[in-house]
Structure formats: structure tokens, C-alpha cells
Amino acid sequence: MGTLLISNLGSLITGNRDPINILGSPEAFVAPYHRYLRVQAHRTIWFAQPGDVLILPTSTDKQFIEYTAELRGFDAAELKILTPDTLNHSVAAIRRVVEEHDVNRIWPYYFDRTIAAFTRSLGLPVPGFVYQSGAELLNSKIFFRALAAGTNAPIADGWVPTSRADAEEYIWEKLSEGHCVILKEDFHVGGLGNLIMSPGQRVTPIGAVRAEICTDRKSVKATLAHHWATVADHEMPKIVIEQYEPDARSIYAGFSLTDDGVSIYGHGEMRMMPVINGLITPILLNNQMRKGSEFLDQAERLSGAVQRMGYRGQLSVDGILTAEGGVFLTEFNARSGGATHNHCIMNTLVAKSPEPDRIMLDRRRCDFPPLGPFLSALRAEGLVFNQANRTGVIVTVHDGGLESETGEFCVIAENLVQAEQMEEAVTTLIRKMSA
Template identity: 40%
Template sequence: MPKLIVSNQRTDEMIGDLGSLTPEYRRYVAGQAQRMVWLAEAGDVLVLPVQLDEQFLSYVAALKGIDRGSWAVVVPPVGSLGEDVLSRDRLEDPEFVTRLKAAVRDHEVRTILPFHFDRVSVRLARTLGLDRHTPGFPFAAQSGTALLNSKAAFRALAVGHGIPVPFGTVTDDRQEAEEFLWEAIGAGQPVIVKQDFHVGGIGNEIISPVPGIRPIGATGTELITDRAALAAHLDRRWAHYAGPHRGRVVLEHYTPESPAIYSELLVTDEGVRLVGHGEMRMKPVINGLIVPAPSVRLPAFAGFLDDSRQLSETLHRMGYRGSLSVDAIVTPDDTILVNEINGRVVGSAHIHRIGEELVGGDYTRERVLIEKRRVAFPDFRTTLDKLTATSLAFDPARRTGVVVTVHDNGRTGGFGGCCLIAEDDAAARVLEEEVDALFGTAGE
């Protein structure tokens, strides 16, 4: 049953206002939108922000064993924020909707898979008649997605399940926040302050009484040691933390140098399936993944996976259907603390799909996968030629090599992505060095 993929990587609901993203970040997001091509099956219709290089589409289709001709790619006209994000005006453009309706009809599409099931996607699904067969549509249609992606709601849900989370609180009260922060500062403890709704660490800041804290999963660190400076900082920043909806703010003890890990799960009508897990490469916000998570060897890891399942079972009961990630940190004493869930197609989805479809077998035990982002590829033909000439291109027989996951066709440079598949950690490191030597990296 063909589906409609809408690669709305960022939405107003996810971050408050798409217009607040820098043009450079929007270009990065446009590249990341290509990841959803890896989720396409035969006959699917894809809505992407930017038209893709035909060679890239054929490359993906061939690796997946699908006829490229079975896909329709529909790109809406440029919108008020340009061509990089699928902003509301683009997805609701009448001419585009007419074209999309035709494609949906021709391909006998029955369901919709947006990256993020926001209200624009809900309306689009209704307009296209895809509401009836899309699993979880009722939940999404009543704005359930917003509920799921609330960091405040997450903390209540997690502690309600008895799941270990970083010490912290959720409050809309500036005074309470100041007292929480002041107590932490007195104890020499950095705190991460999170907006309720935001992704990729963009809405997060660290407040620390000690210098030298590298902000992993946050945009910066504020050094504060006295009460007056704290009050002045909150005078300046509280409105920002509370966000456009003047909502609740999450405050959590921040443990420096703690790798960020995730589990990805799929919730269907039938139940919950663990898709995989990995570690995020942070510098300082997410920039690629390692699959499987190296911390899988820790005693606490089985508990983390069980907690992930328990949370997902509850989301299943609540009516959510689709992908989700459970995010956590591994503290220096090897404790795993869960700190977020994301109820949407997550950034790891295409990597696990590549693992399942291209690598196959028990890929998480037999292989190490590294996702690299912000790679400066030349044009697609040259990229592939270089990979082939150096024997680095993915080889289905050996089940190792480099898969180009995102190719921005030199549009801006530096926003390509790839998945390195190797037999073990050491081989993966070597492969990454070879790729870096071949293409360099950008955006660092």
C-alpha cells in the first residue's frame, strides 16, 4: 500500500517559529530532508523541499532494489522562507495541492508519513483523503504529537514510570527556577535549561558555576557564580526559556562529558518494536550517529532498552503510532539517565533502514555503522566515481563501505551525509579517515 512521505524536517510546532532558524541552518535542514528517501517503498509519493538530483534518486532506489520510476517526487513552489523548509505556505499552496492530489490518486496512496505529524500535516492528510487509513491519525489530529514532544510532559511520564532521569524540575515559575538554579550553583552543579518544545539542542542552554563546561546538546554555557548575576541572567533570558507560548521550562542537572544515546522504536497497531539504538556524535549539537551504541556493553543498557519499551507501550495505549526515539545520557559512572522522547520520524530512521535493507543479517551485531553529516561532497557523479575508484563505495557482497545518504548536489556545499559501514570499530575509524581524506568535512 503506497504511502505519501512528507519530509517536513522542521515545523513551527517543533521549534516555535520556522522563521527563527538561520538561513544556513535551513540549508542544512533541506539536506537532511533527503533522509526520508531511504524510507520510501515501491510506488510511494515523496514531498521534498528541493528537487533532487535524478542520479541520487536512482542510486538510492537501486541500492534498495526498487524501480526509481515507481516513485513520484513532488516539490511545492518556493515559500516565504525560501526553498529549504516545507513551510506551511508551501504545503498549502493550491497549485501544489492539486498536483499532489493527482499523484496520490495515480499512485493509489492510502496513508501519510510526515517526518513530524503537525497540524499542517493533519490538514494535508484530510485534504488528500489519507486520514482514514493512516494509523494513529485520530491521535495526531487532536494535536497529540505536540503532547508527545513536550519535554515537560516527558519528565512527568518518565518519573511516573520510575525511569531514571537527571535530577530536575519543570516549572513556569521564574522564582522557583531561580531557587533551583541557585541551589545547584551552590553545589557546583551545572544545569541545562530547556525550552519545552524544541529539537536538536537548539532551545537548550547550560548555566554553570564552573568554567570549561562543553555544551553537549545545548547551544552555549553561561558561567554564573553569584545570585545577582543569576537574577540578571534570568531577567534577560526567562522569556526566551519560556518560549512563545510562555510555557513550562525544564531544568535538569547537567553531567558534563556524558555521551548521548538513543533507542529507536516503532509503534504500530500490533504493538512496539525496538528498531535499534546508537550514540549521537555531538559537536556540540547532534552531528551524526554510531550504531549500535557503544554503551550496549554496560550493565545499565538492558534496563534502558526495557524502559524504552515501557514508555513506548504507554504511548501505544495513548494512541500514538509511528517512530519514536528515547534519548538518554551515559554519565561518567556508567549510569544511564533518560532525558527526552521524540514522537516523530527520528534522525536515526534512515540509518537503521539502511542497516536492515542494504546490510541485512544481524547487522547491529555484525557491523558498525557511522552516520556522518556536514560532508562537502562534489557533484554526485564525481562523488560516486571517487568512492568507486578508492573501493570505498558500499559493496553489497562484503556488506561494508560508504553509502551516500544525503547529497546536496553542490547547492551550498558542506551539507552532504553518508553512512559508513564497517566490520568493527577499528575498521570504521579507518574508513572515516579515508572518507575525510577524500572529501574533507565542513560546517565545523
Template identity: 35%
Template sequence: MTTLIIGNSRTSEMVGDLAALTPAQLRAGGCVAQRMLWFARDGDVLVLPFAPPPEYRDYVTGLTGTDPDTLAVVVPPPGRLGTEILAPDRLTDPGFLRRLRHALGDQPPHEILAVYKDVTVTGLARALAAETALPGYPFSAQAGDALVNSKAGFRALAAGAGVPIAPGTVVTRPEQALTAVTDLFDRGHSVMVKLEFNGGGYGNEILSRTGGVAPAGAPRVEVLPDRAAVLSYLERRWEWLTAGGAHRLVVERFFPDSTTLYAEYLVADEGARLIGVGELLMEPVAIGAVLPAQTIGPQTRAELLDGAQRLVESLRVLGYRGVVSADAIHTPDGPVLFTETNCRLTGSTHVHLVLDGRVVDADHRDERVFLERSGWAVPSFPAAVERLAAAGLGYDPTSRTGVVVTSNEVDADGTVTCCAIAGDLAAAEEMHRRLGGLGPENLR
């Protein structure tokens, strides 16, 4: 039974205006799409923005036990944005559809797994007569995934489900934003403003009346000492904050020194299954994760899972099917406050379902900590793997410990993403510390 795997790792509902992405950002999106190889099994068909480097394909399939020679990779022709991401025009190209049908043996796939199930993906499922292969097709075909990935829609969903969220509101006009921001300022709080659609913290900005506030969950802090400064900021940034007035804006209280947590689920018709609880690493935006979460106690975990389960059940009743990450912050004074839901494959789904499921087997998974971080600078993917082996850091299938290179961004920014798998957090951190000593000069 064939699974059709679609690496649409950047869509407008994930990262905002695609046309505004830089060439480097587009290339990085294409490199991240190659991570879909982790989900492949023998005989599957992958749709990727460009062909994966053979050495990366062989490395991944070697760890998952997949025969790379049984996989088919179909790359659509270039589109308006080039060859780096699977923009909608590439997935609707008639020539691509003919080649995809041929790769599938002129039969509908048994299952479709996409990073994000937008209307382009549902249209592709319809063109292949494979509507039943796409989980939640009726909901997604009505643009439902945009509804449940909206940060503005999230606040309504959470409030309706009785799930705690940060004080704030959703606005549609600059004067509403001015009132919301100054009201929080007057109460002595800093503010986070969030684009309705974006990810990784890059669609967020922190506003403060005074300096000295460190950014977390957003790239920068804007100091606005008075009402006039807030008004000036909104006039300058309104186009960006609302995608030219097309989207709503979230204004909420910012909680410094919070821990960012998530609970990830797989939602099916019969119910939702918890697949992992983790902690995001912010510097100041997301650069990795550790799972299971290591810094929270039983009470905090219980609060996280209580709210997450209520959110996920609300999404299930609406008709959403697939992966959901319910994100939250553990604030310094104790409460867990939910911040958004990501209804798509996340940056940690491959860790939960593949590394902690296929690479590390069930007999060991409860005894392992997974610490994934991006940004290890290397001149090439093969050199990175070779150096890991020479340093004794490569993943050992016998001990079920070591470093796995999970994502290859060498062509985008000269780095790779690595996941350290160890018996405890200290050992995983030590592996990453040792990685830091394997600089580019030692990898040539």
C-alpha cells in the same frame, strides 16, 4: 499499494520558531527532507520542499532497489518562508492538493509516512480521505504529537512511568527558574536549560558557576558566578528560552562526561518493536551516531531498554503510533538517566529501517556496525560519489561494507553526511578517517 511520504523535516514543534531560522538553516532542512527517498518503494508518492537532485535520487534508489521512474514527486508552491521547507501554508495550498490527488490516482494512499505528524499532516490526511492511512491519526489530529515531543511533557511522562531522569523541574516564570538554577548551583552542580520544543541540542544551554565546563548536548556554556548573574541571564534570555512566554522551560542538572544513548522503537496498535540501540556523537551537539551502541555493557543496555520500554508503552497507551526514540545519558558514576522522547522520524531512522534492513540484508545486519557522521566537505554530490569509488570506499553490495552517502547538504553548506558500514567499530572509524583525507581539493 502506494505510500505517501512527506518530508516535513522542520516543524515548529521540532525546531522552535520557524521564522527565526536563518536561510542556511532553512536550506539545510530542505536538504535533509530529501533523505525521505530512502524509505520509498516502487510506485510511492513523495511530497518534498523541492525536487531532489537526479543524481542523489538515482544513487539512493540504486542502493534500495527502487525504480526511480515509478516514483512521483510533488512539490508545493512557495510559501511564506519560501521553498526550503514544507511549512504549513505550502501543504494546505489548494493547487498543491489537486496535483497531489492526481499523483495518487484520485485514490487515498495505503499508508502515509511523515517525518512529523502535526495537525497540518493530519489535515492533509483528512483532505485526502486517508485518515486510516496515517498511524495514530485520532491522537495526532488532537495535536497529540506536540504533547509527546514536549521536553517539559517528557519529564511528567517519565516520572509517572517510574523512569529515572536528571534532577530538575519545569518552570513557567523567571522567578521559578531563578530558584531552580540557584538550588542546583548551591548543590555544586552545573545546569542545563532546555527549550520545550527544539532538537539536536540547539535548544539547550549549559549554565555553570565556574569556568572549565565543556559543552556537550548544547552549543555553549554560560558562566554565572552568583545569583545576580543568574538573574541577569534570565532577564536577557527569557524571551528565547520560552518562545516569548508561549512555552515552558526545563531546568535540570548537567552531567559532564556522559555518553548519550538512545533506543528507537516502532509503535503499533499491538505493541512496540525495538528497531535499534545507538550512541549519539556530540561535538558539542549531535553530529552523528554509531549503532549498535559500542561503549556500553550488558547492564547499561538492560537499564536503557527497561526505561525505554516503560516510556514507549506509556506513549502507546496514550495513543501515539509511529517511531519513538527514547534518549538517555549514561553518567560517569553509572546510572542511566532519560532526557527526552522524540516521537517522529529521527536522524537515525533511515539507518535502522533501510540501511540496516534493506541495503544490508538480514543475513549480515547483526554482523555490521553503522557509523554515520555529517560534515564531509565536497564541491558536489557526484564528485563525492566518484571519489569514494576511486578510493575503494564506496559501498560494496557483495561484502555489505563501505561508505554510503546518506544525506546531501551540498546546496546548504557544501557537505554531505556519510555512513560507514563495517564489521567492527575500528574499521568504520578507519573509513571516516580516510574520508578526512579526501578533501575538497581532491574532489574537483
């Protein structure tokens, strides 16, 4: 029996519009970031096992496929990969492939209504909750705040405005009290679409594309008008407004929700530069991160509420640890996340016991040299991943030079200091090879 893996992240941002889009409008992305998102779809390759079928929205690099398979101990020929340049993606053609490979389940990046209908057309089972657009509900920041508040989960003080005037009123109230606020679009990812407003102090926009200083109500109104200059008030995207905590650390936890309950598959810290550009896995539960355990407990409790609603699948829960030691949950997403492939790598290639004994640093948006010479250089420098001691560098995304700013790699080490040193050695090597 096999699995049909569908990386519909790329489809969502390259033109196939659904009524609800978790990534916002494609028009909002500048070209380099748009290319980066397109090739993120190749992360799905790390989930594939022999006999599986993958549907990817962009072309793949044959050498990269062979590299990922070899690391995991099987032949790339044992995978069936469908891309736009290899198959006319008609339902009939895909159904034939599904039948030929004895596929009995589907694993999409995001189980939205389009994928649910597509799955049924292939004769594969669809969970009832997602067939009724449940996964889309569980990617809404507005619904997150409602459910979190209803289950007494810790969330930042905030408001869901019904109009631009309503937003202006609440923002000015918080700024007048000396607080910063952050505006988040209901459906968006990675800090994109977010805006921070400060009553006077300059704020580094961690988790947002920019920060604005607003010293009076007039400047609040002007900032809102500028931020959504191209839309009428009735077309303004749904947003949430929250009190912003400068210098907070962004963390996450990933859970699997099944009929048997909730189990955690991994956790870590997001590297915001200023929006997400990598991860530290796992959360370092030392004195500095002493509140990390409290976050994990609260995230698991909220995941339990989602499981009782009927959702089955992966759920990521994000949060922050404030500079004052506070813990807040900030959103959840019922889909594969930016960390899911990392935990797949950690759980299959690195983990030897339930307690983690390695650190992973994930680095994104890299301009890589060709994969073959790059791996040879890593090997010559003693940096390539060593399965015996479970440390080294793994190239997690490489598009074969078809795009730019699209490569990703991770380093795995025994501790954070070693991981940071290894990461610096890799970035130095990339610069040297690109010169």
C-alpha cells in the same frame, strides 16, 4: 497500494508556522544550519519504495535519487516525487496524484495537526490520537518528564518553572549545591535552544549551544536575561531545567508502536560536537557501555506507556549514560528522527540477522564535491559501499550543489576501529577534492 511520504520537517523550518513548532523559531538559526536543516528533508527518500509518492519541500538532485534507488534495487522512475518546482501543491492536484498511484496510507515526518487535516482532505485515514494533536503532546519535554516520573522511569533531577523568577530560584539552588544545570526549551531538537550553567568549573557544552559560569545569584539572573533578551517574561518559552551531567554519553532507541505492541527498530549513540552531528549505530553493548541494556529496557517500558495512551507510529527515546554509571532518560519524540533513515539503510541493505554484525558511523554537515565524481573517487579508493560484504560508504544526503554544509554520508564496517579509519579516509578525500 502505495504510501504518501511527506517530509514536513523542511516545511516547519521554512515558513509554514504551526502553533507548536518542534524546531523552535526559524529566526534562531544561522544561515548554514538553516540550509542544512532544509536539505535534511531529503532523508525521506530512503524510506520510499516502488509505487510510492513523496512530497519534499525543496528541490532534489536527479542523480542522487537515481543513486538511492539503484542501491535498493529498483528504478528511480518508479517513484513519484513532488517538489515546489514541479507541482503547485494544491490539495486537488495532490489528491489526483494519490488516486493515480493507488495510495492508501500516509507516512509523514511528523504527524502534527496540519498534516492530520491535510491527510483527511486527501481521503486517507488519520489515527484518532494524532488527529487530536497527540503527536505534538509527545514531542514536549515537559510532558515527557511528567509521564516518565509517573511511570517511575529514571530521569535527572529537574523542574518545570512557571516564570523567569521561578527558574532563577531553582537554578541557584542547584548551583549552590555544586551541580551544573541545563535549560532546555520545551519544543526544540538536537541540543539547539539548550543552555548549560556551571557554578564555577568550565564545562564543555555537550548537548547545548553554550555553557555559562554563574558564581552568584546576580550572574544567574543576568544570564537568564541575556539568553532571552528579546522576549518579555510572559513570552519566555516554556523550559525544563535539569541537573547536568558532564561527560555523559548521549544515546537513543527507536520504537514502532502498533496495535500489537512495541518493537524496537534500532538504537545508537549520538555524536555531540557539541550538538548532534552524527550517530554511532548500534549502541556498543560492551563493558564500557554495560548500562546500555538497562537504558533499552527502560526506554521500551516508557514506550509501552505511550502505546497504551493510543499513539501509533514511530517513537524515539533519548537518554544519557553518566560518567559514574548512571542511566537517565532525557526526552522522547513522536516522529521520524535523525536516525530513522540510518536504520532504514541498515535494515534493508546491511542486516542479515536479528543480531547486528556491522557498525555504522554517520557524518553530517559536509561540503561535498559533485556526486558523480565523488562516487567515482570513492570507488577508485575502494571505499564505495559493497553489497557483497556489506561494508563501505553510502552518501545519505546530496543536494546536487544547490547548498553548502548540507551533505551527509555514513560508513559501514565490521567494527568501530575500521569504521573510524574509513570515515577519516572519506573526510581526507573530500578535502583533497575540494582543494
